[in-house]
Amino acid sequence: MNAPEPSLSHLAEVVPPLEQIVVACAIAQSQRIGAQPLIRGLDDAAFAALCARCLPGVPLTNGRSASAPFDEFDELFALLCEHASPRDELSVWIAAAIATAAQRDEHLWQDMGLPSRRELSAILNLRFPSLAALNDRDMKWKKFFYRQLCLRAEVPICKSPNCADCSDLAVCFGPED
Structure with missing residues (x-):
């Protein structure tokens, strides 16, 4: 006997609201700007599973780009x-x-189609807490990520040995309106 299809209310329990909002906004923003693929790094089966779990009933294809x-x-x-917690399928999709x-x-947060930086910070703290904790001075997320990548590659990117003395302080830590 086949198991019944899960109801929409059951899916809402499986995928918490914040995760649903983040995924839905990211896909909608990608569609709005015509990005292909909508989410890179996911094969067709993984993208279909993401949509079925987070956006039930919304017919989407991830697309390919040459x-x-x-x-x-x-x-x-x-x-x-590496910093995902829990290390589950949903964290991989969000990553x-x-x-x-x-x-x-x-x-x-704008590139993801989110209403504000608050939702981005919330999902990073929820799903990637050890990485989010490293951003203890509230650097802009994109700047923070690229700084982390440069530190890992041992590539110096900063003009100054510390942020307080840097002429780009406002660029890295300023408002994101």
């Missing part, structure tokens, strides 16, 4: 996955959405 791959997607995706959006030009 264009060059994003420069730092793999490194950022790996960094996020892929964040790493995809990070390749765009606006603030990360």
